[in-house]
Amino acid sequence: MSAAATTVRGADLLRYALRLGDLSLVLGQRLGEWVGHAPAIEEDLGLANIALDLIGQARLLLGYAGEIEGRGRGEDEIAFLREHGEYLNPVLAEQPNGDFGQTVVRQVLIDVFQLELYGRLADSADARLAAIAGKSVKETRYHLRYSGGWLVRLGDGTAESRARVQSALERLWPYTVELFAEDDVDRALAACAVAPPLAAIQTAWSARIDQLLGEATLERPRDRPYAWFGKRGEHSEHLGYLLADMQHLQRTYPGARW
Amino acid sequence: MKPSSAPIDAPARAPADERVAAAWRALCAVEDPEIPALGIVDLGIVRCVEIGADDVLRVGLSPTYSGCPATDVIRRAVEQALGDAGAGRFVVTTMLAPPWTSDWITPEGRDKLAAYGIVPPPNTVSAARQLLADDRPVACPRCQSADTECVSQFGSTPCKALHRCRACLEPFEAFKCI
Numbered sequence: 001m002s003a004a005a006t007t008v009r010g011a012d013l014l015r016y017a018l019r020l021g022d023l024s025l026v027l028g029q030r031l032g033e034w035v036g037h038a039p040a041i042e043e044d045l046g047l048a049n050i051a052l053d054l055i056g057q058a059r060l061l062l063g064y065a066g067e068i069e070g071r072g073r074g075e076d077e078i079a080f081l082r083e084h085g086e087y088l089n090p091v092l093a094e095q096p097n098g099d100f101g102q103t104v105v106r107q108v109l110i111d112v113f114q115l116e117l118y119g120r121l122a123d124s125a126d127a128r129l130a131a132i133a134g135k136s137v138k139e140t141r142y143h144l145r146y147s148g149g150w151l152v153r154l155g156d157g158t159a160e161s162r163a164r165v166q167s168a169l170e171r172l173w174p175y176t177v178e179l180f181a182e183d184d185v186d187r188a189l190a191a192c193a194v195a196p197p198l199a200a201i202q203t204a205w206s207a208r209i210d211q212l213l214g215e216a217t218l219e220r221p222r223d224r225p226y227a228w229f230g231k232r233g234e235h236s237e238h239l240g241y242l243l244a245d246m247q248h249l250q251r252t253y254p255g256a257r258w
Numbered sequence: 259m260k261p262s263s264a265p266i267d268a269p270a271r272a273p274a275d276e277r278v279a280a281a282w283r284a285l286c287a288v289e290d291p292e293i294p295a296l297g298i299v300d301l302g303i304v305r306c307v308e309i310g311a312d313d314v315l316r317v318g319l320s321p322t323y324s325g326c327p328a329t330d331v332i333r334r335a336v337e338q339a340l341g342d343a344g345a346g347r348f349v350v351t352t353m354l355a356p357p358w359t360s361d362w363i364t365p366e367g368r369d370k371l372a373a374y375g376i377v378p379p380p381n382t383v384s385a386a387r388q389l390l391a392d393d394r395p396v397a398c399p400r401c402q403s404a405d406t407e408c409v410s411q412f413g414s415t416p417c418k419a420l421h422r423c424r425a426c427l428e429p430f431e432a433f434k435c436i
Contacts (some may be wrong), residue, residue, distance in 0.1 A: 028325075042410040042420060049412035056325025060354070130356035135324060138357060138436050144412055 003142070008192050012185045013126065014068045015088065016195060018078075018230050019185075020117075021061030022089035025079055026239070027110055028054030029246050030097055039100055046146050050107070055141040055216060060132045080250035084233075084240050091230040092238040101154050102168035103163065106149035108212060113179050114140045116204040120196030129194065148212050155216025162217070170215075170221050177226040187222035274309045277346065281307050281315055284343035292415050295374035298332055298418035304363025306352045315340070320358040323416040323436075342366045349425050360417075374416065375399050377432035396432045397421035406430075 031051035038044035063075040069244060097103045118140055121133035154161040180202040189195035212222050228236055249256055285304050294318045298319075299303055305316040317336060321329045333350055338350050360379040363371070368378035377396045395406045403425035411434070413420040418431040 030370070042412075045414070045420070046410050048413040049416050051324035053323055054325070056321075056323060127355075130359075135321075135354050135357040139323060139416075142436070146411055187299070233415060254332060258354075 008194055009188060010068055012068075012188045013194065014065055014110040015185045016069060016189055017129070019088040019090075020109040021058045021065055021078075022087050022230075023093050023110070023114075024040050024054040024061065025058035026089045026242065028052070028058060028094040030093070030095075031103070031107075033097055034103065040117070043100070050143050050146065053136075053143065055137070055145075056249060057132065057216070058138045060135075061195060061235070064132070066127055075249070080247045084235060084243060086233060087235065087239060087243070088233060089230050089239075090175065090178045091228040091236050091239075092172060092178065094230070094236060094242055095172060095175065098168060098171075098237055099164060100150075101164040102171070104147055104150045104154060105165055105168040105172055107143070108151050109176055109179075109209070111140060111144040112205050112208050112212075113146050113201070115144055116201045116208070116233055117196065121199065124195070151212055151218075152216045155213075155218040165216070166218055173221040174224045174226055175228070177223065178231065181226075181229070181230070181231070183231070277309060277315060278307050280339060280343055281317065281345050281348075284339040284345065285317070285336065285390070288332070288335045289373050290328060291335070293371070294376065295370045295376075296367055298336070300364050300367030300370060302367070303358060303363060315345050317348060317350045318353040319350060320353045320356075320362075322358050326416055328415075332403045338357065358436075360433060363433070371433060372399065375430065377421070377430065379433045379435045384436065396421060397428060398428065400428050401426040408432075412432050 005031075028051045031047045031054065032048040035044060057077050058079070062078045066073045066075060066078055078196045093108065095102075095106055096107075098124055115137065118133040118137035122130055122137060124130040124133065151165065154165045156162070180198045186195060186198055190197045210220060228234055230236075230239075266322045282299070282304075285307070287295055288298045288372045290298055290301055301319050303322060304317065306316065309315050319329075319333065319336065319338065327363040328397065333352075336350055337348075340350075349401070363379065371378040377399050395404055395408075397404050398406050398421075401423060403423055406421050408419055409422050409429070410420040413431045417434055417436075419431050419434050420429065422429050
């Protein structure tokens, strides 16, 4: 048992790569919905650029997942031809954009998670994940400068902007529980130094979020019970609509290329 | 389609050093599709050009940003350039680690950026600056005033930030430290 725990199982690694890749892909797709609709041209560009980075990270992670799987599926087939229940992103990523404030709150919660995750994953025993994380963490720092900057401006802004981001925070906070909910895949990969332990990420995430909320004069919501597990393929109703939008072209014209 | 110049296998018989040098010359002519002023060698994304024991020329490219749409275009341009230069058998690989940093932009590349109107990144350890979110104002490329502000960390491409000069009121772009 203890000997087995130190060997990386392909099935675990595949699931882990899909979880991280799906998180980036689904969040990137959501941010892409802002293109042409953001409050100002600078925000349009900012959100689109962050979406682009996230989709780039997803390509690297899903491409790797395809290689681990070994059935000849590439990044496009994995992204565009999987069903709802095969997506393993946390439910937080698929939550609707709402107003700009809600998008900012969702982004801060996930940016800090990815920052703390990638910073540690860059030292992974798995060279490929380490390389992807080492590249991604540099981009994530810019994402957080953007989202964190807006959180402070809106939170410490007008009564209206503060009320909106506080309410978005209350609405999205319950979904953060899943980011740190450890299962057998996380434990097995942590045991062989492939994945950083979620407990360490949670501690760092919590401290950084508290600091940002303090600057933004926002109140940290209370933790509540949680019922969704996207990382097991159990999603909210929102993912289906997102996938229908994202996968429409490939499903209607299989193999279509730009 | 017949090759108009030398037979395609002629350079493959050239000495290894000459083959590598010819590949570098071909790569130097490949432009960044989004910043045509800049070559990909200036940008520091060509990480290695070497010939393996199997006589295959290996070219390693390091993408600037994970999602940069220019990455695929650059790769195709590199393959085209190596093919046109008669580089013999070659393979183009993506090198993620160590991750690309703006510190790798060459001095010539920085001069070309400045001449093009894009403020080059400071030639220091980018990682430390980025980590500390160092946002010191950059001088306006048009009037040289230091009275400028960053409007957005995200400009027309992932690698550039949007700034505005308070003195001459012109907007301008600066290459980001990463």
